[in-house]
Amino acid sequence: CVEGILVQDWVRSSRLLALIDCEEDKALFIYTCNKTPVICADDITLEAALPIKGDFICNIESESSMALPGADVPVRITTNETDVLFELPFGSKTSHFFSQIKQAIGNFLQQTSQGRPLSFQWVERYRLCIEESQQSGTNDLFGFDKFQPASTAQPHTVEKTPPPAQQDPDDLAFEDNFADLRVSQIDSGSEGPPGLSPGMRESQGSSYGSRESFTTSSTEENLVDVGSGSVTGVMKTMGSAVRPVGVRDGIVKLHMSKRESEFTVLKPFRIFIGTWNVNGKSCAEDLGPWLACDAEPPDIYAVGFQELDLSKEAFLFNDSPREEEWLRGVYKALHPRANYKKIKLIRLVGMMLIVFAKHELASYITDVAAETVGTGIMGKMGNKGGVGVRLVFHNTTFVFINSHLAAHVEEYERRNQDYNDICSRMLFKDFGSPLHISQHDAIFWLGDLNYRISELSADEVKGFIRKDMLRDVYEYDQLNRQMRIQKAFIGFTEGEINFLPTYKYDSGTDSWDSSEKNRAPAWCDRILYRGESIRQLKYRGHMALKISDHKPVSSIFDVQVKTIDEKRYKKVYEDVIRQLDRLENEFLPQVSLSKLEFVFSNVMYKEEQQQSLSVTNSGQVPVQFEFINKLDENKYCKPWLEAEPSMCFIMPGDKVEVKFIVLVDKMSASSLNAGEKLEDILILHLDGGKDFFISISGNYIPSSFGASIEALVRMHGPIREIPIELLFQMESDPSNSQQVEPFQAFDIPKEVWMLVDHLFRNGTKVAHLFDQGGLHKNFFVDHACIHLNLHRFIAGSIHSVAEALLEFIAALREPVIPYVYYQKCLDCSNNFVLCKQVLSQIPRSHRNVFKYLTAFARELLLYKEESKLHEKTLATLLGELFLRPPPGKEVLQVPPNRRQAAIQQIARKKASFVYNFIVNEYDE
């Protein structure tokens, strides 16, 4: 699959391309993306289903843009109905996708050659669905009819996944409604889902994948070549914003051609066109009477020959010594009053076309190309057909076609067919999209077209000619008739024929064919033209040349050529570039934010505060925003902050509310108690656009939750009454707190004592004391008590007090068993003596808390009957609370398959460590 963006008139929109595999035949499905990244099935709509069969062509568009490493690869997909251009990201994924398509095409050809034509019925069903959904107006993004202007659109593809999805055609149960179908398919689970869901899943996975992997999805980074090893959010910003210039080339060309008249001046140039069927003869005559019979030297010559070489070698190997011979003959005979340069020579068997231009004009001729089309034996061989040369002279495009069409009087329809074949098969490549003959300003068609005189006998024709009644003969000319009924050469003009038929003469004479066949004379050799600014000056036969059974024909034209005024060209060009830059800047994603700074005041432990930011898409294109990580950070914000949503897609004019939620919990409380400020800057990144910095600040009310045991035992009053600097000092280095704290230390934090005391007095006989969470509301009440005034009566249920105790222990800045003893305790957990030894090493206040709580546990166990508590349950609970792995070591370094077992083992060790102390009396 490929996820892509189709750009139409500067509006980019995503497309997702998926190669769908149905047993043997494949099809390319194009989806519109209503959202990026594509997350669920509703985010996409099927836009087109193109079966990969004979008319399916997929080509890399232009050689020149491939020259730029990292540039997107333009890929044109053509079928009988569709012609679209996609821009695929440079890289191995694209080439893989490309090769998959090629393979599919090859597969099709193979199948058909084995006489097993593929029906693509399953694709047809999808296509019906598309039509239905478009008619019913559900697909309002882009109608299918708009989805074709490859010449103006510049689609851009961002991401892709290579493997084609497998599909089971039997499961294709189609409902009437396409939308239903889509949903049911996606929902149908992973085991053999029908339709497009496997492909979709592929693409979702990868679209996330490549969002992360910056180097593959960003074209520009290749240009910059930062060589960055680590992928960060910020780097993504710098990398993905602007497409390379190459993408715009087509648009610049289009704009320039639209404004061509502003910078071009028409100037006449003289063109000589000549054609001669030389009947396989060698060049033994001076060609001057044919090529240089005018006073003025022409600017450009296009000279065509037929039957240049009738040998088997020429036919089979397309190799002829005559080529060089005739080229020299022509070159010698060009107009003596000018110097000419050969621009191009092209030959197919006996058909040869040479184009010359005056030396001084050669530098204005560019984009020269030549092609051949054989229409002879089996419709392919080069005994008949055409050769063509196209070129750009100043700013006017020219094409010259020299053809030799099918012979024999009655075969005029075959000649029409040959003409049509040449028109459709003659494609000049290497200029972006292949150019047809008709896509040129000035078209000259010359050659032995072989049209004869119908209905008249040889003698009748000769009779008319003797009486100089050429016009009457012309009425019976097949080409004249075929053109009149629009069967061939539609749009072409031929000048009035004032010369004798050029066929068929006895070689070396001016007398008509005297062989037994006694062929009727005919104007086999013709010159036609098509184009707005072409004026024919002369059209004539040349009786003086006698070696062939044909006479040569020539014509002189004046063509008004668009020449470029360099100054004006530059001005228009700069103007076009400026306009495009302006458009590109205007079409960058834009949003307006309601606020850039947020202040949260008096944030308290576990008390959530919210503020909201409205993000309005004030630009002209759909916007996707996302909060991105700052350099070297692994989350976009601090642990006490959350943005909801943190990623979103907004259509132009729409608005989205983002909630900022501040919640300090046990994970973040201790660093805030230690003086870290409630401050953060979030980077709101627009995909393909700018970044905003959003400042979050506020103040945190210190809480005994998240404080250290060392500091707590030295606080006689509520924590709020401790000067903040002193608190920070105590918290930033708890082991030194004796020096800064004036009071005598308590044995254990008074909060612990108070909670335990309350539980001891009221809760020893309550069932499931720790298993049942208290009501949330009460929990907060308890908090407030602990923060504000310890001596106040603790309100709330006994369960919430129990919960508060657990929370309090869990939030302690350093756990009851300090981090440094964590591993030791686990190691000796099955030996009570060793456990006691370790315990004797931990700081006194920690040891006191430990002793106090285990003693309380033993007390609770005395009332096992009522409290329904069990030693092991209690040991597990307290083990998790007392023993926390040191920061940074939370994740176990074991293979994933053994992780679960390892976690359980550690939990057992923690429990058994505590278990020792709740089943045994312990005193120092």
Added chain:
Amino acid sequence: MAKKTYDLLFKLLLIGDSGVGKTCILFRFSDDAFNTTFISTIGIDFKIKTVELQGKKIKLQIWDTAGQERFHTITTSYYRGAMGIMLVYDITQPKTFDNITKWLRNIDEHANEDVERMLLGNKCDMEDKRMIPKERGESIAREHGIKFLETSAKSNVNVEKAFMTLAEDILRKTPQKDSNPDSSSVSVHKETSSRKSGCC
């Protein structure tokens, strides 16, 4: 015979203290306009502009950064992608000039090693409020081996020249894809020797 295009994309970054006129310089260059109302840039924004240099179409993608002190840590993380950095101070605010050394150190620490740098003394239209003589700008630029121009986004002085100069410097270092490397290396050499430190 088809003409080959050498399209390049250069990423430039504007840095410097808040209020020195980075956004105005960019606005002048991209839209040829000037806006007197001061709106502090809170984030990272960019504009594109296509220029032609030595017959090559070059797309400049110019990033404008927040100058406020509190964002410095974040903005330095954007240096990595830049091929050229335009360091701007305000000739009427000595503080912004004093900070140049700090900004240069930031570049050394965070930008690519081969990044092209350039120093701009902006607001040179305000001669009556000038606090930093041009010579001081020239001298600090010389000290660090970088080019220097005094600019005015308001009066459109040297803005285009500054960007073109920086782009040229980057182009000179960009590997040439010409089929004829001799001719290009000659022209590069010529340019290098004829170039002098720019001035207002």
